[in-house]
Amino acid sequence: MNKTWRWLGHILFGAAVLIFLFMLFTDLPFRTEWGWIFLAPSVVITRVGDMCETGKKVEPLITITLCILIFSLSLYGLLFI
Numbered sequence: 001m002n003k004t005w006r007w008l009g010h011i012l013f014g015a016a017v018l019i020f021l022f023m024l025f026t027d028l029p030f031r032t033e034w035g036w037i038f039l040a041p042s043v044v045i046t047r048v049g050d051m052c053e054t055g056k057k058v059e060p061l062i063t064i065t066l067c068i069l070i071f072s073l074s075l076y077g078l079l080f081i
Contacts, residue, residue, distance in 0.1 A: 002049065005045055005048075005049060006045075006049065008045060009041075009042045009045035009046050009049070010042075012038045012039070012041050012042035012045070013038075013039065013042040015038040016035045016036075016038035016039035016042065019034050019035045019038065020032075020035045023035075031078070032074075033074040033075075033077045033078045034078070036070050036071065036074040037071065037074050037075065037078070040067040040068070040070050040071035040074070041067075041071065043063065043064075043067045044064050044067050044068070047060040047063050047064050047067075048060070048064070
């Protein structure tokens with residue numbers, strides 16, 4: 001199961017990188033929300049895995065909370081703005 005989550009995190013990170021590169025090298029309007037929609041869950045998956053392996057809880061929880069905030073703001077920006 002850990003390999004599945006690790007692969008999912010890598011796939012989401014790769015999608016975010018490709019979105020940023022695609023928008024950087026094309027003439028489409030640059031919306032960073034599309035990148036954050038994929039990047040924030042990737043960071044959360046990575047941090048949850050780190051919490052399980054190392055036992056540290058404070059720093060990963062702060063990172064997870066900030067990623068959830070960024071994800072929700074990006075989703076709000078894409079849906080309503």
